[in-house]
Structures are given as C-alpha cells and as structure tokens.
Amino acid sequence: MAQWAWLVALFPLLAFALMEVAPGRLRLRRDTLGTVAVAASFVVSLAVLVDVWAGARAAASWQWAQVGPVQIPMGWQVDPLSAVMLVVVNLVSLMVHVFSLSYMEGDVRYGRYYAILSLFTFSMLGLLLVDNFLGLFIFWELVGLCSFVLIGHWYEEKANSNAAMKAFLTTRVGDVAMLIGILVLFAHLGTLKYGDIWSAAQSGQLSLDVITTASLLLFGGAIGKSAQFPLHVWLPDAMAGPTPVSALIHAATMVAAGVYLVARAFPLFSLSPTALYWVAVTGGFTAIFAATIAVVQDDIKKVLAYSTISQLGYMFLGLGAGSLVAGSFHLVTQAFFKSLLFLAAGSVIHAVHTQNLHEMGGLYPRMKWTAWTWMIGALSMAGIPPLAGFWSKDEVLLAAYRSPYPILFWLALVAAFLTAFYITRATWLAFFGTARDEQRARHAHESGWRMQLPLGVLALLAAGAGLLGASWFGHPFTHFIAGSVPAGTHLAEPEPAGLVQGLALLAAVAGIAVAGGIYGGGWVSRASLIRAGRPLYVLLKRKYFVDELYGWVFVKGTVALSWLTGAFDRYIVDGIVNAVGWLGVQLAYATGDFDQAVIDGAVNGVGQAVEGGGRLLRRAQTGYVSTYLVTLATAVVAVLILLVLRR
Amino acid sequence: MLTTLVFLPLVGSLILLLLPKDRHVWLRGIATAVSAVEVLISLLLLARFVPGQAGMQFVERASWIPSIGVQYYLGVDGVSLALVLVTSLVTLLATITSYSIQQQVKEFYALLLLLETGMLGVFVALDYVLFYVFWELVLVPMYFIIGIWGGPRRQYAALKFFLYTLAGSVIMLVGILALYFGTGLGTFDMLALQQAGPRLAGSLQWWIFLAFFLGFAVKVPIFPFHTWLPDAHVEAPTGGSMILAGVLLKMGAYGFYRIALPTLPQAAHQWMLPLATLGVISILYGALAAMAQKDLKKMVAYSSISHMGFVTLGLAALTPASISGAVFVMISHGLISPLMFFLVGTVFYERLHTRMLDELGGLFDLMPLAGVIFAFGIFANLGLPGLSGFIGEFFTLLGSFSTFQTLVIVSSLGLVLTAAYHLWMMQRVLMGRAEDLGGGHGPLADISRRELVVAVPLMILVLVLGVYPGPLLHLMNPAVLHLQNVVQVASRWGGM
C-alpha cells in the first residue's frame, strides 16, 4: 500500500481542481466533495501507515528540471515520520471538514472556504510527502498561502485582512532564512534531496560550520512557521480566521510544519550541537514566554493560540535536547488535543456568539458534550495521566532533564505548571461558575451531530493516543519513529527517570489546583490579583510589548523607508533627469531666444519646471529648422572628409 | 521561416494602412488574424526546434551590404525562441485587449504590428546592423502608441521614453562600431564577433562593455536608469503597457545575454560585481518604491523594476543555474506583467475609471472572478511557489549564491518586501467592503468573455511553467551552457 501514498495528496488536489473549474451544480456541492476527498485520503493514509508500520518504505522520483549540468529531481517518499503525520493531518482535516459543515453553514463564502480547505490539505500532505528541500519549500509556501486566505476569510474587516497579511509576512521572514539555508546546502552539495544531503553530511562532506549555518537558517523557517519567539506575533492575530481553520491550520498541522522540518532534518541538526542548542533554547524560552501571556488572555481563542505557541516550544525543546521521539511524539498528541480544544471552543463560540471568556460561564449544564470533550483535551494538555499529553510531555521533560542544559528542564517544568493553570482558568471561566451573561448562556445549546462527532473522535484520541508511546507498552512509537532517520544518526533516547515523571505530575496538579482555587474556590478575587501585580499584569496583557516594538521598528520603518524611496525616485532621480532636460532648454532659450527665456524664466516656478521640463524638452529637441540643417550639413561634410581621407 | 515570422506583421501593417479608416471590425479582425498567425508560426518553430542542440537553428543568411560586411542573418537558439513565443503571444493578447480603443484604430493596429516586427527582429537578428535596425524600429511605434493613445501625461511620458532609450541605443551603436573597428574583421556577424571579441585588449573590452551596458541598462531598466519606465507604463494604453512590460524590457536583458556577455567575456568578469550590485539595488529599490505608490499601475510598474533586478543579478552571476533562472524570470515576467497590466489597466480601469489605491476596495465581492484572477496575478508576481514567478527567482538565487553570497542574502530581503507590497495591494484593492469603493458605483459587470480570452492563456501558462518548468529549462539549457562555456573558456584564455 505504501507505494500508493501519493494518492493521499491527489484526492484533495482533484477536489480543489474540480471545485475551481467545475461549472454549475457541482460547484454547489463543494462541501461534500471536499469532505469525501479528505475521507478517501484518510482511508488511504491509514492503510499506508499500517503498511509502513510493518516495515514497508516507498519512494519515487523523476526528472523535474535541469539547469546547466545540474539535475533537479522531484519525488516523494514515505517513512514512519511522514506516515504518522499523514494520518494525523488527514484525520484532523476530516474532522474539521465535518465540523465546518455545521459551523460555517450559511457563510457568505462557504464554497470558497471548502475549496481552500482542500487546497490546504493537499499542500500540507504534499509537504509531508516530498523528498527534497525544493519541494518542501514549495508546499511550505502554499500552506502559507492557504493560511493567508483563510485568516482573511472575512476580509470585510480591515483587522482580519491585516492579520492575514501579518501572518504571511512574518512567516515570510522566516522563509527567507530557510531559503538561504537551502541555498547554502545546494551551494555545497549540488543537490537538494534529503537522502543525499543526510549521507553527505554524515560522511563528513560538509564542515561543521556549514552544517550549523544551514541548520540554523532552516530553523529560521521553522521559527516563522511554528510561531516561535521572536516571530510568534502572527499566530494570536491569526485567530481572526474561522475557528475550525484555527483548529486545523493554526493548531494541529501547518504550525507543526516547523517542527516537522526540524524532525525531518534531524540527521543534519543532530550533527551540530550548536544548532541543537539554539533549537532547544528557542523552544524552551518560547514555551514559558507564551505560557505567561496565555495566563491573562480574555479571548478563549487567544488563550489557545498562546498555548499552541507554548506547546510548539515544547516540541522544539524536545528536538533540541536531542530527542527526535520527544518532539515528534508531542507533535502528534498536541495535534489531537489542541484541535479538540479549538473545535470545542468553536462549539462554544457558535453557541454564545462571543469569544470573551468573561462573557461566558455556566455553560456546563447546557453543553455537556462540549464541556466533557473540552475537559478531556484540557487535562490531556495539562499532563494528567494516562491521557496523551502526559506521555508526550513527559518525554520532552525527560529529554530536557538529560540534556546538557538542565536549566531548560526547570523552565519547562514552570511552563507545565502555567499550562495547567491557564487551561484550568479557561475551563472554569467558560463552563463553570455563574453565567456572567445570562442572555447568552440561556440560548446556548449543542449544535448537532456534525459538530459533536468530531469532538468525540478527537477526545478519544486526545485521551488514548499517548498509549502509543507509553512505557507500559514498551515505547512502540519510539522504535517506529527512529526508522525515519538514516542509521547512524545520533538519537538521544534518555533513560526514564521517576523524578521527572513525579515533578511533571506535581506541576500539572498544582497548576490545576491553584487555578481551581482562585477561579473556582474564590481564594482571591481577580481584581485584587490584578491590583497586586499591576506592572506584571500590564506587561503580560500587552504581550511584552513585542507587537508595539515590531510595529514601530519594522512596519513603520519599512513604510518610512519606502516613502523615502518613492520620494527619492520622484524628486531626486527623476528630478535629475528632468533638470538636465530643463537646464538644456533654459540655456537654449536664454541664449537663443531672449523674449521667451525672460518670460518663461519668470513664470516657471520650480514645480512647474519639473512638469514642464518634458514639454520644453520636446520643443528643443525637434522642430528647429536650423538644427536640422546644421546636422545635415555636418553629416555631409563629415562623410566627405572621410571619403577624402580614405582615398 | 524566420523571415516570414518577422515580416508578416509588417505586411499586415501595410495592409491595414490600405483599408478604410472607419471599418473598425475589419481592422481589428485583420490585426488579430495576423498576430494569431504569428503565434501559430512561433508554435511551429517550437515544434520543429531540435532541443538539446547548441547553436543557432532556422538560420537564414544573405548578403546585404557587402562592402562593409552587413548581412541579413537570422537564427534562434532556445532562449530567443522562448522570447519569440512570449512576444507573439503577448502581442496577440495586446491586440485583443486593444479592441476597446476607439480613436485612430487603423493607425494603432498598424503601429502595433510594426512593433511586433521590430521586437521579433531583435530576438532573431544575428547581425549587429540588423539588430540595431530592429532595435530602433521598436522605438518609433512605441513612442507613438504612448504619445497618441496614452493617458493625460502621455506626451511627457512618450518623449521621456523616446529620449531615454534613444540615448541608450546611440551609445550602444557606438559600442557596436567600436567592436566592428576594434576587431577589424569587417563583419557585423554576431557569432563571428563573438569569436573575435575575447581577443580584444582588456581596456577596450571594458569600454565597449560600458557602451553596451548603458544601452541595455536603460531598456532593462536597471537602477538608476529606470525613471522612464513608471511614466511610460502609467501613461501607455493597456495594450502598450502589456507589450512594454512583457517584451520590451526583455530586450535589454536579451542584449546582455546575446551580445555583451559572450562577446566580451573578460569585461563581463570585471563588470559582474557592479552589475549584480545594481541588480540587487533594483530589486530592493523597486520594491520599496512600489510600496510608496498611490497609483495601482505605477505600483505594478515599479514591481517590474524589482523583478528585472533578478534578471540582472542572474545574468551577472554567470553560472548555468543563474542564467537559466534569469531567462526564466524574463519569460515568466513576460507572462505575469501583461496579466497584471491588463487587469489594472483594462478590467478595473474601464469599469471604475480610477487606479488610485485609496479609491479602490472590495473588488473581491464586486467582481468575484476578476478578483480571483487578480489575486492569482498578485501571487504569481510575488513569487508564490507553484507559479512561474517563483521558479525563475529560485533558480536565479540558487545559481547566484555561489558567486555573490552577500548580495543574494541582501536581495532575499526583497522577497519579503515584494510580498509586503503585493499583499498590501491586494488588501487595498480586493479586500474590504464593497462600500469602500469610492465614487458611488452601481453594480459592476464581472470580467467579460473577451477579457477572459486574454487572461486565461496567461494564467494557464504561468501555472504550467510553475508546476513543471522542466521543458522550458530543457529548451534553453544548451544555449545557457554554451554561454557559460564561452565566458569561462574565454576568460581563461584571456588570462585576465
């Protein structure tokens, strides 16, 4: 079955193409078409995973382009890492497709929405399947395009289209770094194929400096796509898109592409301690950085967005600590529990028509299904055994603990506490306590099977997927995923430590307890809490002023620079051109034709001079009979002289 | 075959002149038919072209002015064939676009066809004098097209265009003559001079290269010789802008490819760095200047400067990948920019009568199909992978990286800037509410069938070349390798 893996990507592509070009009635059934295509893909990808689990591999490659002597092939491959990710992406995508049937019903751009979802699914699957960096970059940008379009889905509001632009441009900054990284690799090896690069790197064809440079540049792309500090600013704004989109793109799949990239290039990264160090530091810092911001967010989607950033940081921490398994395992579990949380949040938002946590409350009795599934996701993320999040987070913490930089472990532990804290806070504010907005709470209700089914399926996975990597079953996931890197890659698979598990569990429980105490038990009032930590509160609430800083330095700076360039072009470069013409004309006038020069000279202001330069220039250039004559005579005489001299 | 290709439009132009003025349908019909036949002929050329073979094909050669060694000498290699294809296609589409022109229809189409003769001639001529004649022939019809059918400041723009490019080409002529007398072969044969050029003294080569550089740089245009371009593009009628952006700009780059680089390889090596630097400056400068514009058409015009910067960079880097990339950018820009100018200048302008960004908005809702096509154009122009713009830029950067590491890194900043102003353009034109559109317009008709006829072929080609660039790269590969080989061998041989 593995050799049919390319079908996985084909179905959504065909669906997208059909949706775009098919006329009439078929266009009206875009939702069905998209859902069926993804379902088909999902089935195939499951079959592929089973096959790959059994040890099958498949790859194919063909000539794509030739520049000079260099052949650039394009191809696909399936290995454990991509096989797992194919299933995850297809599953989440399928759930989102089903969920959207109800959530997006009656939307102005319902059909377009499904078309772009299909395109996204195709691009994401393509990203997982390709076997070289050029292909990776192509799909990498395509998912960025889909993200742009979907964030700006309701582009009537300027804020939404701004958010879409911000997302595209911020990630583009990272992409440029990644592109340069690709160029570095190509400049040294003349190939872009993963396998060739890994073997070249391992055989010592690349110096350590080159490996480090290339790895860090590639990591730049990951930072952008996975919203790591300092390029994290776009993800919270990206919540402007429809909630199912946030679940699919901005929680489970696209933002995970950065992690996938590092995992994919792990054979390269693992050769450079420096690169790994920076991956770990970035991840660890982002994990705690975003978690602190999530604590004070009022918008339920923003809480989840910062939580996503934080969890992605965990993944990078795991990878940076040298554990491929920790990073990719957390990638899988996070995809399930975070998309679950987003979809549950979507269900809530659909019911109460607000995203503000302070306008919710008391929804549990009316939305039990949503509340329960949400809580499964929340507990999974908080790291309560035996839910999925516990196992994967444990792996990450373990890796950090055993890494050369144990400080990262303690940072991650604090982040784990904060995670448990803010998710409990959000849970309580949304579902429990008294309804702060009676009107909204009274009308809240579940929205039918199309929204409930995906929640149920994902809840099942958020709870159970962790068992794949659980020590109870002998870490099957670990052994499986190790097959996706060439033999000889250094994989740090640390010994389990009871201390780590214990501390992680403690942090999670403590976080839940403190948040429960504050918001549920009423230990301290929110107001007094804010008063006590005013400066800290403002700092967090304003997200450490990073947006403001970027707004000033980069956005305003670029705009100012462009304005300067435009003015420079208009007035200096063009001005010089016009001035030369104007000067020549003025000279001609001043010397040749007194009255005109005097009159024109007096009338012409500087501004008019620039405008009139061309007009005058035109007069000077053509039409003077004597000029013609002189030219003619000169030419004749010159020819004559030439003829005489040549005799 | 090439003679037919080049001179058929001229014949068409003469036929048009014989027709009565007011039979617009006939005039349009004949012009369209002639340019359609041109497309067919160039497709036939493509079909008969033997790829993978270095050297010129379809060569036609006859003595013209034997006393000074001028020949009638035509031929194409993969690169010029690709440019011929783009030229004939863009001219056909410009012809269709210009159906909306109502005054002096006869003269317009006669000039348009004359222009086509000139452009095709430039790409197939293999004799310097012939080349120069075609080069100048392009200038005149374009001057009139801008100056008669252009916008409010057309005379200024037309004259600026004319003087700028004329000055450039006169300097180029000096270069040609210097080459002619310097080699002393008594021939204007490009290929023969290509053999002889490397044997010239280094300093003479340098000066001749300077002359060629000035001549071609104005046409490309390379910063700081670009200021004619925004004015000319903005004032020209849409058909003119399409040809200007799609074909005329390529002539300068083609000049570098065909003449300056292979004929004067040692000088080319000395000029590499300055040339590449100017290319990178053009990339960034064009992007920044585009961001500052208020007129949509001007924005697109500056984006052309930015894109042509990639061409300059790629040609200057002199590696096979970078040259392929540069030529690919030429082809792809030759498809994308006509699409953009068509949408901005005809589809939007004829309905809204404004191009000011502040007065636009919400077109996604008002003209859904046109909006999607414009979005397609924007993403193609900003270099989205999967569309042709990306391929060229990618290979340009890929090939240039080994030669100019720092410059490539600097120029990649241009990718972000390019994305920025394109998205901004998209936000301000397409997104937002329908009410954002100033001027209280009634319901707008979406893109018409005739307009689709213009847009769709370009879109298909952009997509196909973006997804599978292999055939095009294969087509020009021998020519690119040949150029790179010539330059390398000669520079080694020259030992300088």
Place this chain on the structure above:
Amino acid sequence: MIPLGYILGFSALLFGLGLYGALTRRNAIRMVMSIELMLNAVNVNFLAFSRYLNPGDPRGSIWAIFVMTVAAAEVALGLAIILMLSRRQDDIDVDKVHSLQG
C-alpha cells in the same frame, strides 16, 4: 590663362560662404539667398570642368541651365512659403516654425 584650380577655388569659397549663411541665418529669406549662392557655385564648377576637360562639349552648360531652372522653381516656391509664414506668425524666423515638431 586661368588655371582650373583658381576657378574651382573660387567656387569652393562661394559655396562655403553660402553654406555658412544657410546654417547661421534664421531669417528664411536670407536662407534662400544663401542657397542661391551655393547653387551658383555649383554652376561655376559645371562650366569650369566642361571647359577644361572637355572643351566644346555643351553638356556642362546644359546641366547649368537645368540647375538654374530648378533654382528658379525653388525660389518661387520658397518665397510663397515665406509669404504665407509671414502672414501666419508675422515673423519668418524658421526656428519658430512649429509644424516640424514631434
């Protein structure tokens, strides 16, 4: 006897004067006069060559007569144009004639 060189020299000087006048004067009438001088110089050449190289052959004279004919026609037309110009812009500065402009 007069050496041929003297006559040719005379005609060259006369032609040069005419050329100089035609190039520098902006008054149209004066330009016409200068051109007439140049034509005269040409006639002198015709005759001189005919007389010295091929005496007795009337063709030199005949060419000179043709030149005179053309000159007469040219003057008539030129003056008519000048007359019209003077009515239109009451000035016959050729550099103020705009119709040759682009």
Place this chain on the structure above:
Amino acid sequence: MNTTLLAFFIVAFISLVAAWRVITDPSILHAGLWMGLSFVGVAGIFLLLEAEFLAGVQVLVYVGAITTIILFGIMLSDVGEVRVGPEPPGWVQAGAAWHRGLRHAFPLLVAAGFAGTMLGLYTQSGWGQLRERPLELAGLSVGGIGRELFSTFALPFEIASLVLLAALLGAIVLAMREEER
C-alpha cells in the same frame, strides 16, 4: 600675369565680397542687392570661361528674375530681421554672446571644412595646374546647346518644364490669402 587672370581675380573678388555681404548686411534689402551683384560676378566668370550664352542666361535668370522675386518677397512679407525682444538681464546677455559664438562657430567650422576639403581635393587631383585648351571653332555655340537640349536631353528638359509649372502653381496656391481659399 595676363589680363584674363587679372580680370578673373577682380571678378572673383567682387563676387565673393558681395556674397559675404549677403550674409552679413544687417539690412535684408541690401542683402538682396548684394546678391544681385554676386550673381553678376558669376556671370563674369562665365564670360571668362567663354560661355557667353550661359553668362547671358545667368544675368537674365538670376539677376533679372530671381533677385527681383526675392526683393519683391522681402517687400511683400513686410518683415525685416528677426525682431529682438526687451533688453534681457545681464547674465542672459552673457550667455547669449557665448551661445551666439557657439552657434556661429560650428557652422563656420562646417563650411570652412567643406571648402577646405574641396580645395585640398582639387590640389591633390592635379587639376589645379590644368590650363584651358583653345576652343575648337565648332565648339560651344548656342546652336550646339540647343541641339543637345532638344535631342539627348529632351526628357530632362520636359521634366524640368513640368517642375517649373508645378512650382508656379504651388507658389500661387500657397501665396493666396487664406480667406480666398
């Protein structure tokens, strides 16, 4: 030095000086008269070349017809020299002087270059020392010219007459007042 040569020098000198005055005389009317004198000088040269008939034609056509037409033209068009505007500021005048210099120097260079080249050419060719041969008796008679003109040169002659006719018509059409058309 014989009388013929002396006569040549005198006539040539008069003709050249007159030509110089045509260009430089501030009054255009006087310039016209100087032109007539120059034509007369050329007629003298023709005489010295023993082309009596042509000398006669020269006097008739150039002095009689062309000079008269031009003088009429000057009076009809009722304009003297190009008029000069109000006194321009000093820097403009300085520029003007400089420019005038340039404006005249270059054509002077061109004209002198032409004359010089021709002279050089003649010297080089060896014609310069060529003396005239005695005219054969049957030589350059009016009859000879007439015969040639109407036999060998019949076609050019007819064309020339057509040109004249066309010029005549053209002149009339052009010179008609606009309102009369």
